[in-house]
Every structure is written in C-alpha cells, then in structure tokens.
Amino acid sequence: MARILVIDDDRAVSSSLGAMLEYEEFDVVIADDGRSGVAAAQSAAFDLIIIDIFMPGMDGLDTIRAIRVRDAVVPIIAISGFTTRAGSLGEAGVLARAVELGATLALEKPFRRREIIGAVKSCMETSQRASRDKWEKTDAVLL
Numbered sequence: 001m002a003r004i005l006v007i008d009d010d011r012a013v014s015s016s017l018g019a020m021l022e023y024e025e026f027d028v029v030i031a032d033d034g035r036s037g038v039a040a041a042q043s044a045a046f047d048l049i050i051i052d053i054f055m056p057g058m059d060g061l062d063t064i065r066a067i068r069v070r071d072a073v074v075p076i077i078a079i080s081g082f083t084t085r086a087g088s089l090g091e092a093g094v095l096a097r098a099v100e101l102g103a104t105l106a107l108e109k110p111f112r113r114r115e116i117i118g119a120v121k122s123c124m125e126t127s128q129r130a131s132r133d134k135w136e137k138t139d140a141v142l143l
Helices: 011-023 034-043 060-070 091-100 113-142
Strands: 003-007 027-031 048-052 076-080 105-108
Touching: 003 011, 003 034, 011 027, 011 113, 027 034, 034 048, 034 060, 048 060, 048 113, 060 076, 060 091, 076 091, 076 113, 091 105, 105 113
Parallel strands: 003 027, 003 048, 048 076, 076 105
Antiparallel strands: none
16 A cells, blocks of 8 residues: 655645545555654655645745655655745746656645546656666666
C-alpha cells in the first residue's frame, strides 16, 4: 500500500483529501504545517507528498525546498486555493514557482475528486516507471 503525506493547515482540506485517498486504499499521514510535514518526511518514507502553498510559519515553497534537500525523487503535488496574497506572485506564479522548486505537479483549489486522484495516480505511475527503468539499467550494467 502506497503511503501519502498530506501537508495542509486547513483541517477541512486535509481531512477531505485523507478520506478520498484512503477510499482509494492509500495509507495517509496528515501534517498540519510545513515544519511538521518536513519532520514527518524525514522520519518515514513516503511514496508521494501533497503540499499546500500558503500556510503560516513555513509555507509550501519552503517546505518543498526542505524536502528536496533530503529526497530529490519523491513525487510532490503542490496545491493552492489563494488567487492572490499581499506580496505574492499570484496563483499561477506561485504554482509555477512550486514546480520550479521541485513539485511534480501543481493543482489549483478547489479541485474535483477525479482531478486529485488522477494526479496522484499519474505521479505514482511515473515514479514507479522511473524506479523500474533505474533497476533495469543497473541490471544491464551488472550483466
């Protein structure tokens, strides 16, 4: 069973995401902010991480940076529901910046269940293919 870490300060969003993902038979861990999300990512292995961008304290962009320092390959889906915020880049800019920093995909809230589940499954399939390709290349070198 694949493990997914959801990092979002909005309990309604994280609970909804958790329920949707558990229904799809994923093992879900929820972190309420960036710092606890980074701590969770450092203490356990995850197959995918979903990160909200605008959170108090450590925002999603800083969280992506911190996670990428330790794990360059775990798929990350960045999510955001704010279209503007004082001093920010705006929705498109923030989500594009998240991808520049290492997010695999970025989705604007609100999203439909099929969109987030489709994104999760797509990221998981891409990650699994990359792992298989890596092992096949390693096997070829050893032969």
